[in-house]
Amino acid sequence: MKQLCSKNVLWLICLTLLGLSSCRDYMAEYYERPDWIKGNCYEVLEKDGHYSTFLKGIELAGFRDMVDGKSILTVMAPNDEAFAQYLQAKGLNSIEEMDSVELDKLIGFHLMYYAYSADKLNNFRPQEGDDVSDEEKRVNAGMYYKHRTKSKDANTKEYYQTIQQDVTIYHHERFLPVFSQNYFNTKQIDAEENYRYFFPNTEWNPTGIGYNVAGAAVTKGNQITSNGYVHEIDRVLEPVNTIYSELKRDSNFTMFLDLYKKYEYFAYNPTLSLEYGNGERLYEHLFLDPMPQIACEWPSTDYSQLTTLSSVGYTIFAPTNDALNKFFNNYWAKGGYASLSNVSGESIKKLLFNCVYKGKSEDGKNYDGNIAFPEEIRRGDVINSYGSPISLDLDRVPEKYRILCQNGLLYGCEDLAVPAMFAAVTGPAYQYKHYGFFLEMLAGLGDMESMLYGTDMNFIALMPNDDQFKAAGYQQKSQSGRTYIAIDGKEVSAGVKSENSYAHFIDLANCTGSANELDSLASGTQVFRTFSPDYTFYIYFKDGKICNSYSFNQLIYPTAKTEEEIFAPFHELKSYTEDGNWSNGKAYAYEGDLMPSTAGKTTYKSFQGMMKNNIVNAELPYYGFVNLLEMAGMYNEASFNFVQEGELQMMLVPTNEAVFAAIKDSIPGLYFDKASYVEGDDVFAHCSVNNDSIMQMYMKQYFVPMSSAGVSNYPYLGWKEDTSKGMTTLNSVEIVDPVTSKVSYDAVKLVITDKGDKLCVKLLEDNAKEIDFCGDYHYFPFVFEDGCVQFINEMF
Amino acid sequence: MLMKKIMLLLAVLGISMSISAQTILTGHVYEMFEGKKSIAIGVNISVNNSQNRMIEGTVTNYNGEFSLRIPEGKGQLTLVFSYIGMKTQSIPYTGQTSLEVVMSEDAQALSDVVVSARREYKSEMGITMREQTAATERIQMNDIVAFTPVTSVEEALQGRLAGVDILTGGDPGARSSIRIRGTATLNTSADPLIVINGVPYSTDIDDSFDFSTANNDDYAAMLNLSPYDIESIEVLKDAASTAIYGTAGANGVLLITTKTGSKGKPRFTVSSKFTAKHEPESIPMLNGKEYVAFIQDAIWNTANAKGVANSSDLLDLLYDTPEINFNKDWRYFNEYNTSTDWLSQVIQSAYTFDNNFSMSGGGEKATYRFSLSLADEDGTTIGTNMNRLSTSFNIAYRFSDKLRVDADFSFAETNKKAPWTENVRSEAMLKMPNKSPYWIDDATLEPTDRYFNRQNAEEFQGAFNGKNFHPIAMAKDSYNNSKQQEEKMNFRLNYDILPGFTYTAYISMKFKTIKNRAFLPQSATGVSMDNIYANQSTDSYNDNLALQTENKLIYRKNWENKHNLVVTGLWRTSDSQSSNYMSTIYGVSSQHASDPSTNGALVNRGSGDSQVRSVSGIGGLNYTLLNKYIISGTVNFEGKSSLGRRNRWGIFPSVGLAWHMKEEWFLQNWDWLSNLKLRASYGESGSAPSGTAPYMGTYSALGDGYMDNAAIVPVSVQLNNLKWQTAREYDAGFDAGFFEDRLTTTFDIYYKYVSDLLQKSIAVPTTTGYDYKGNTIKYYNSGEMSNTGWEFRVDYTLLQDKDWKVALNYNIARNINRIEKLPSNLPESTYSLRNGEYAKRIIEGAPVGSFFGYRYLGVYDTTEETYARDAKGNVMTNLKGEAIVMKNGSYTCFPGDAKYQDVNHDGVINESDMVYIGNSNPIVTGGGGFNIRYKQLSLNTFLHYRLGQKIINQARMNSEAMYGTDNQSLAVLKRWRSPGDDTTIPRALWKYGLNYLGSDRFVEDCSYLRLKSISLSYQLPKNFCQKLSLSSANVFVTGYDLFTWTNYAGQDPEVTLPSNVTDIAMDKAQTPPSKRIAAGITINF
Incomplete structure (x- = not known):
């Protein structure tokens, strides 16, 4: 019994021990790492065995943790062969010999933030989520081609002129350009040709994966790991730099860079300083608008502008020093400049702008500011900010100056x-x-x-020089480092600038004259309308001399000038090019004063005003006409009361002779006491109005409102307007319907005819007489702010 | 005060004796020493009357002489000579004037000091175990407590009693949940009644006690009682047996009997115990590297799902959040590029000391027991500790054979220390592991001793908002300490009026105060000093006075062993008064100057008073015929102040039958059967709502809110019809003994039906006019629930002889809960389609604690899999013929997303697809163990099991949700990343998608079998003890909770149930029970 029980006890103890030993830890089992989990990027590379140099570099650069699971990454992995080539090219025996700063940059450049599969690299869609149709995905496919990497430059120093000391510049992380077939397809350019323009030694898309990295082809893409993707590439990627640093690095671009730096400024960034300054004040190296930010790694310093960051880049066509010198000598030196630094800021700005392509936005494409590949340039798609295509002999760009940069493309131009x-x-x-x-x-x-x-239009340009401007009362002023043009001590307004500019350009397409160059007009007259979109302004040529419609008015001023005083000589300015031709017309220098606003300074901007003020001056050619108006009660001290203020009128003013003749004959509503009149008397002293409304109606027919005239120019020889349907005057006649006795009014119209050697006018009615324009002024219209004046030889 | 009264009483008795007429008796007393007579000094001599009440007494002097006045006119007197270690001699007084007495040695008393006299245990109703008709179970605590490192009674009881389901917490002093025979209520307390030495232990905490920082569970902590002082615990389960405790016992009763003194010379026991605690492995979390990768993955996936450039917050996270990126130039680069195991920094291996001293003894007239115990328990979370000083003094004085008076005094002080928030561990688990707890020295790259508490709105995990604090600073520098003091006094009087007719009465007073002080240092939160959480200090105080009285008459009569009658009547009153106050201030200068009177700014303050009273009258009758057939019945008539006048009084009858079959002639010959008793009972019980007077309609003044006039508005409805929630319970069972009771078994089957369930805060239409402050009524009787089950227990002594004892015990219980009826106005569920949300539904036909949610089918691996399918399994298409893609709520599913069963085949996962996915009730619970003793060496083991219950593993859910900034478990390393990944864990997304809906993915079977204790003890040899003048000594070593067999993937399958029974049971990664090794020694002298 005792034995039996002892056995039982032993059995119990054994059972207990057995139970204890079979204790299974389900929690530990649940949290065990299963076999199917793929290794992380580091493990995958390590297991492959062909990336030992790269892995060594990762280790040395301190990225081991990240690649080994700490971050979600896309690794562009050059294999050992690629690395060996790279090191050999650099003259290094091993990666350990690399400068640690350079190594950080180099390795970091192969590590992209977050996981980009081949699909994503072929067509990254920053704005659309998972839930997007294939159709939507095709829009702008491939255009978001740059992806942020872990490569970053250490802070640098730049001299800041304004505060006269060095400042510390913060640098952002590099973006790695990955060009997909989609990218080139969207741009409708050939992928291989354009890619290889920059990377002639790299094969385009050899494995058919659809994309190449900047400077390397993908040999084994899209390897999935537990923390991202590994894409094997055939070359070690050289970290791309900013356009600024590329320019700075090469002494051939110093002149261009000096010019560019005229726009430079530095912005203190308190947030960056706090977070990354470690006690130092950090600045951003910027350039004034509209110069592209070539010194900043990112087209926008805002990390959240992902679409911009991944698609925008600038294209800079930077002339080498030789090219600039050559141009200087051929252009500005001839223009009177002693050195490049003296050249006017405006010219320099334009020159710089012409070297810059900020990209364009096109309808239906919501990417903007993409870089320009050669085929696009050749195609003429690359338009600078002045709207003209940038043309360049791309084959003459040396290979070493075809540089893909961090923030765009650099074409180093020898022309x-x-x-x-x-x-x-x-x-x-x-x-x-x-x-x-x-x-x-x-x-x-x-x-x-x-x-x-x-080049769409042909112009004649008239060039007023600084002396002419000064003579006209303009001064150059300078205030706090800025120079500007002033008149009467005040800076000239934009209106004055455009008025002056337009008044000196003749758009030949808009002119009716046959000649398109002034040299052939040594004799005779010619009228050109200037390139002024919102006002009418003419240039008159007579016997090889020039004047404009403003100065021409001086012939009928109370203190009249003579034609000799008004018309001035001119001569052609030849182009700097070998053939001496400008691209879109001819340019001339002139003497005298053709400034529109100079005329504006005179008392008489308005013809009606001038008439009013000189009503008693019988010397003036409009004396008779204005007195008739006065008698008809159409003039009441202050103004003419029958014209709409601000309305342009074509005014046909009968000469004094014509007026007197008509009075003597008969003017409706006006009674002329023929009996009492003695030749030599003041005609008007013998006149009295017997029906002022009839007279007023009669007088109004000398006024044709331009708004309803149906012509765009004032009449002159060579006018070539068809007015056969009549131009409505201010006069109208009463018509009584014989049946209904209903009264209606009909406007009185007139017709002006250009007969080649003279201009004629007649009322548009049966048996109306044709009246000649007065030829004293070569049929040139007098152009005032209230319209034009042509004198006619008879009254209607 | 009461002591004085007793002294006064004794003095009065003394005086009354001295005034009687008297004669003098003189004499000598000797004792036999080595065969010779020698004088005995100090022998007690008393003169007792016919009721054995001492009316005169003296002691022998140095010569063994005595002189005693014999009072006259006192009837038959007896002279009693007694001395410790000697046989007491009683000599009738027959007018002797001198006397010589020789004392003889009491062999028994000398041979074994610990005498366990077998006294027949009688219940409160005066009936013996044999006469009982109800289901009870009884265990002796001594064996359990002596060798196990338990500091609470709940822990000691776990698994030992069939049908008593106990779940314990891991922190010192943490609340345990106890359910006897399942949950039988929805909105009243489901905890059982505890009765200590016959007096219900009031744990009433008023509903209104709801201080923001006070942890209610602290106040509900079961007992301020050292387990060492407990003699035995009995559990009453069915309504028939709990009837005598009235409605308070509706959820079952635990009867605790404390140790008392016993006659004999003074005996001392000293025991000391040392326990080392080691926490089991917690959920393994991601390290710094894995965390950063996971967060980046989540953000990147979401950015791609939503469109990278479309959301500025995502871009910010992707490119301008250096905490989770890698930028060496960043100023905090070092601090955010570590790998910190935060949890390990807030947990510790902890130690517990438990020292006890007791002294007991007594003579014929009086016995006493004094005990003092001191326990100091450190928690495995830094900053947690509990220490308890408890002392008790108990005297029983037998005035005469008829009159006995008992007085118990006890005092206990429990200090519980905890960090300001109980979420230190969870915070540590979710803290980003790449962040360093300390500033890093830039030169050495070593952590300094300054806390790195960058915790602001710019920080990745955000500013402090209850979450987002520094766990280590919180654990070490914050506190939420409570001090409970409890003084308890019981006076009991027992008077045998006539033979068989007894009067018993007690008066019990318990005074309990709880002082709580909490301090939240700014260093833990990193908030600015003008924030209310900056150096916030809380001071609160709660006191409770419970007064209970009972008067009881018991009449026992036996007619020639044929008829036995026990009639009982009792009247019990109870009154509980509480008051409390609380104040919270912030901006105090330091934790040492954080008193509410210091110059802080006020955050909150409050105070309150409450009083609850009840009276009950209970009558009982127990009749036994021929010592075989028993019928017993009780009626409880009880009133409670929390019910309105109309239904304040309830009558709860019970009746029971028992049959001692073994006594029948046809079983007399079955020798192997030593005992067989069949039982059946029926009982009713009630539950009343808590609070002072929740039925009361209340009104409020409304300023000038009624058409610009002052008005009074009704706030709550007067609930005149509110009534008792009533339970009816049927129980049937048997007790059987075999082989001279070496094998005993007990079996019970029961059915408990609860009607008029108390529903709380029921919404009523606003048209009732009660929309002033939430249109609900406080309580409402409606709904029915049942609990059905059985229990079985077996004890088997395999072997017992001089050297060996081998005994086994085992118990098992099964309970099935079911909601039978629910009112139609009870909303079926409160649910919205959100991640992590389970529908809170109580529905007819399902048990309380049921889970409802989605069926999880894993992860969509390919685009084809995401196509919605009809019932036949065909891909559904739209009008253009394109496949319809499944949606989780409004989110279109993509490979890597969670796949739920589309129950209604509509292509969208929403509420209509929710199904029943299990419940938190165990199928069976129980325990068992064996004790082996060989000579002085004994090995005790005990195992506890709960099988078949489900739990929502919220800790796992939160740690693999992959939704926000929280750190996640290693499970997320298995997340779906690319097609072909063999996983059930979806892709990581950042605050996006519905990848962790409340589904069966997180419902786990948390069945377990646990080696609760294994203990080896050694009784030191007797002669060795004697050399040290000890009567006995014992050393032991015990392992506690060492092994657990479970398939549960959480840190520990023992998860305490929510105190609100309708809440969903979730594993929130509370401190798990520790593995403990204890060693100790017990000395008796």
């Missing part, structure tokens, strides 16, 4: 791409030092200036 406005009829203003005032005026046009140097 300067000449800005369109330099080569167009605006050229003299940019080229010659003594057209500085006029250049300022032109610059005041802003975007409108582009019309003046576009």
